[in-house]
Amino acid sequence: MSYGNYQAPPPPSDPPRRNRDGCMTLFLLGLGILQTISAVFFLLGVTQINFGWVDIFSGIIIFGGLIAIMGLWSWQKWGYYTLMAVFGIDLMVAVGLAAGTIEWILLRLLMMSVLYLLYRDKMALLK
Helix, strand or coil, rough: CCCCCCCCCCCCCCCCCCCHHHHHHHHHHHHHHHHHHHHHHHHHHCCCCCCCHHHHHHHHHHHHHHHHHHHHHHHCHHHHHHHHHHHHHHHHCCCCCCCHHHHHHHHHHHHHHHHHHHHHHHHHHHH
């Protein structure tokens, strides 16, 4: 038995660090500010007399998006999937009800694409 060829195992590699890039930070902050403004305007409009199911659904979408952004900010995997679902549901409603203009539909598709592109390499880092 020869121990001359023995090589020590490589040292354990450091776990990948959670590093939020500038684009990711800007995206989350901008989206968070817009969602907060939407939530404030929604709460100001709740006092209307004609409060119906569409307003309730809009509130769920707005506050669901806000909660998802907070989850993404704290590196939660459910935040990514919730925000993607909120964008998808909003897109389906806009297309299905013909309530959205082509710009609104393209904006939602763009937001889903940007979210995917920013997080595709970071999915392993989400808890």
